[in-house]
Amino acid sequence: MSQIRAFRMIALAEGSSFLLLLFVAMPMKYLMGMPKVVTVVGAIHGILFLFYVGQLAKLRTTHQWDNRFSFYAFLASILPFGPFMFDKYLREKEVATN
8 A cells, every 4th residue: 555545544534533523522512411422532533633644744755745735735634524625636646656
């Protein structure tokens, strides 16, 4: 598996965990009185976010991604649905390196 493919998988997992946190865990906390759900999902999301940023830093150096592309990749990680929209550009990078 290529490094970019692994990054794409991490990005999609991170994006999914963010949506789960926002649209499932948070409502469960505030509407159903279940704060533990946010603790668990938030921890999983935090770990995936750290993997995402670490892999982004590694790929930026390895593949010599410019500042603009790297900034957009980071920005995608903090916006809901961002990793899913940014995946198109990561697929293009993956095809270009193979």
